[in-house]
Amino acid sequence: MPNHPSPPGSASPAVSRRALLTGTAAAAGIGLTGCGSVAGGLSDKTRVKQWNLLAGADGAVMTEMHDNFSAEHPDIDLEATTFGWGTPFYTRLVMGASGGNASDIATIHLSRLKSVSPATLLDPITLDELKAHGLDPADFPEKIWEKCFVDDELYALPIDTHALVNYYNKELCAQIGVLDAEGRLIETSGVEAYFDILRAAKEITGQYGTSLDTLGGWRQFWAWYRQADGEMTFTDDDYEMDDDKALAAIEVMYKMSEEGLCPQFADGGQCAANFENAASAFVQVGNWEINRFKLFGGDNPEWFSMTEMPDFFGNRRTQGDCHSYVLPRHNSWDPEVRDATIEYAAWMLQHSFRWGEGGGHTPAYLPVTDGTDYQALQPNAEYSGVVENVQFDPDAWFSGSAARLFDETGGIFNQVYGLQMTPEDALAEIKSRIETLLALPNPVD
Template sequence: MRTRSTPTPPPAAGPGRRAFLAGGLAAAGLGLAGCGPAGPLPGGGRTRLRQWNLFTGGDGARMVEMHDAYRREHPGIDFQPTTYLWGNPYYTKFVMGAAGGRAFDIGTLHLSRLRGLGAGTLIDPVPAGLLAEYGVTEADVLANVWEKCVVDGELYAVPLDTHLTVTYYNREICAEAGVLDAGGELIATSGPEEFFDLLTAVKEVTGQYALSIETIAAWRHFWSLYRQQGGEMTFDGELGIDDDKALRSLDFLRRLSAEGLAPQSSDAPGTPANFQNGIAGLLLTGNWEIATFQNAGMDFGMRPFPAIFGPELGQGDCHALVLPHRRDRDDAAVRAAVEYAAWMLKNSITWAGGGHTPAYLPVAESPEYADLRPQAEYRHAAADVQFDPEAWFSGSAAPLQNEAAAIMSGLHTGAVTPEVALDRLKRAAQRLIDTPEPV
């Protein structure tokens, strides 16, 4: 996930070629070897804990707030967080730092990237027993999320949140369009035609568009629609995909713009702006945009991704905390890192202010979270978050998303048909399958 407070993933495929990693990581190992060891500082001082993350903007401000509180409660920890740019800039640093074996003690990761970034090689297991000592166990996390944290029977990540694609609606516009229920919430629709009828009513009020949708990041919408139909995607030597379900999903995206209900082209800053300015009455994007509209003083609500081809399933991901591989084991640093991860989960009500649903159930099910609006309106959707398909090139800011974005944007402009888009997506996926796994 990314937040709108963070930049849209660039089209570059990131670390993807074995040749690059073979030379780049070797060089990184030499370069990072000069970094001092973690753990207690010389002279018996505080335990050093170096944390890497990819949070800027609104998320970054909340992370700083949490880190300030962590420091106040942990005077014995020399806490040193570092923030890198979202997407490939961060993940390139992450891979090189983990390969060096000494650069940082705990890092942030999109859970969809856990396997592809080297669980068991560049990422060390999290001692589950130690995590339990600090009050976090499997029973404290949604089952679908905890399952993604486990690789070959070992825990490799501690999930901080769930973030997914949801529906925002402008209450004033939607009330005038007659699409709110008696409680002032957006009515639920079932099937594409009911949803198009709703959009048509909203467009009559705005006079421009009904729905704001980021046309250059269409993968999230495609995967939501495809998964609502029960579609699977596999990469075992060759691409496995259900053509009929994929074409249905792609044609739905095409229709949104072809029928004038959504823009033909809308980028990362323009998409929320269209909603904020009343150019569109609804918005499909990640739950991380909440702060943008709250700061603008908008009267808006939220609900899960609409039920177009099945249940209200939306594509999403989790931010998780992981332990990079260490050349030399440092028990004090590991203990400090695991305690930090547990502390972050227990204090994630602050993090929830930015729209992310806490992964830690005692927080997500707390009265404090229930009072957060509109966050609590869609929290049940986290139990059914639709992660990207498993592959080293899949997940947030990974090559598959970037390839799909370039291909699917043409659906909205009318430059390609669903059939052409699907053919190009299949060929791009096969090229990635044929590329040797870099880690």
Template sequence: MTDRHGPPRGPNPLTPALDRAGFVVPGRSGPSSGLTGLTRRQMLLGSLAAIGGVAAAGSLAGCASPTAAADGVRELAFWHLLSGGDGINMAGLVEDVNALDHGYHATQTVLAWGAPYYTKLAMASVGGRAPDTAIMHASRIAGYAPGGLLDPWDLDLLAEFDVTEQDFLPRVWEKGGLDGTQFSIALDSHPFVMFYNTDIAEQAGVLGSDGQLAPIEDADQFLEVARAMQGVTGKHGLSYGYLGDGAQMWRLFYTLYKQHDAEFDLSGTRAEVDTDAAVESLEYIQTLLDGTICAPDGDYGTAVAEFMSGESGMFFTGVWELPTAKNAGIPFDAMPIPTLFGTPAAYADSHAFTLPHQSDPDPEQRRATYRFVADILQSSFAWAEAGHIPAYQPVVQSPEYQDLVPQAHYAPAAEILNYDPEAWFTGSGSDFQSYFLETVQNVYLDGADPAEGFGAFVRRVDVQLSKPNPV
């Protein structure tokens, strides 16, 4: 599991060890991790930032000062929050593009996922000594760009390196913009999808002649398929873990909610929602959690283990679990979550490149940064091999990508994705999904009234909407 999309499930020998500040500990990375660009100074200052506040973070950001070696190579500072397998893959990508000799050398700084990362990034931007580029979740742009923490992208300059709006799906590109200005360039989309065991599906009689799961047209048919698979496994038809995990709860709820073609508008001082769609979605989740179709009280790690050991036929998760399924050696495929309520939809987010604010950016340093980002995008087939759907469509449309299975089978999810409702307090690594956990978990776990649980969540959201954006 990577990028903390779900709760950690114990040590992974390939996962770089992180100190309390979120930096990779030298000598404790897994084999061939490639994270050799991290300096002792970066790690030391990261530790200071964890305990010393703004001043320490400003010192850390100082590693981004524009520099050019005697041979004209620009040293670029690149921050991201990718750990585990994602971190290893990103390290390989950076190493590959550095080797292109395009006039830059990018050095990674890896920080802990979630609030620690976004706090340090904000501190660096406020201090005007931010890294040259940093990965953010696209769902967090609305909270950062209005406060001047991000610089806009010069799309004409980006086009000089053969990256334009036309190279991205409209939903993915538009999420990087705010009020007509582009503040992020997506590397990928990582939607909530459905893995399934092809052997179990065949034994249950629900596998099509093409070797893929036969089409599922509605909510009732999905229950029938899940029960048929449970008849094969003797345990569960579906694995879905949520206990204590607001992100997992929200991903499934929001997928089903958006399949009702329902809106969740946070642009005003009160949330505008479709309560009927929300209640129906929650009632359906309660139906799934009946102890036969799915465990009523499973956490994420339990769900992963169950599916990977062949004790269930289907698994609601993110594309980031592809390496886990491959390593498990089970026969499997993956697809977008079936359309159960009329409108194709999937929850998703994107890792996206941003330009953290710099008071007086050096033009040649910025040009080298644009070249670096373009090179990563154009080399993102390796990112696809690990599971994420590249945002740069020339990669997705390539024959090589179309031969990737199951990636090519779930890639259409990128066309129906839905990011978090837009507000300063929403997005991956924010408290928004924690509010959902606090108010709605009893609906999942104890069969509490969906209308009461959702109403409590909306009231909690309204409290946040009454507050100004702190950044």
């Protein structure tokens, strides 16, 4: 993709990660003219264009927050556009940024940051901009903050942590006898201990113990593979993974389906419906479904609760990611638009209690998550420890949320759950897909 740098003298160099972390960065200038949005125009408002891929239940919460932002900022015309999740969104982002015609700010998955070629297609963010709008590096979890940098430049602002979690029907779990004195799901250790709970749940529901998205099997695989301390690293033309640990993770999936403890097929909508209709006592799905289940409960929104993934291999690691704000590359920036853009991002982070409450995601902004209001929020507080257990997908251009590794392995894991492919054959096919992807060039480079 062609590079569209700012004209000479229009912007100072981005500050380094070291400067951001120590708070000693120098002031940075801002470009002279806007490429996309413009200040003023036909009205007195400064227009800020925002692109996102949040079309689910969390998208409705984001829209509500956008309305509140606009009400508090009558001088800013926020123009938010939602594109199709996954490939449609990232294709639009890359094409728009390569031509200098993207939005002023966009919401991406942090796991995809390097795959969108930030040095070419994104503009870095400076410490002075953050401070001017009340943000500080210390406001974010260190592990997540570090992932926002590429080549010592800050390209992303984390919005949240979202992860694969374990929802449970409180009434059914009470019948099984697996709630503690505080009414929370007991912790187990090992595959068999949790399978025993699923077997008991299956007897009560008459159908399944748990439900899950069989087309999104990468999430379950990566959670259990990482619980077993499995590593997956990529170089330009090679990779390393632990076959024994990968096979153990896939065998869990196969055995769960073989015993009828989960559906042999269920997409995202079906697995959620199974839980709602008491066809299963549990469902393993992302924390973004919290609002759907609350609404389903009607006058009883507390019919369910949530906790971290069960401990199968010695810990409760799980697959997850972060939504993050990035600034698509502009040929140059109108200073009023740039300032309004950072104000939008800062406001959304500072008001992300609502994002956690309604969207289910754990806000990345620590003044919110460490606050007494959030710590008292249920069921969010019960799974708040997931932030420390989130495992990002392996680092490769074809990896990350909605990337090709996720998509292409989905069909393989679906066949495992359908008992149409053995774990050994599935592992061989996964490795073959990885080798094919490694041989392809990064289309963004």
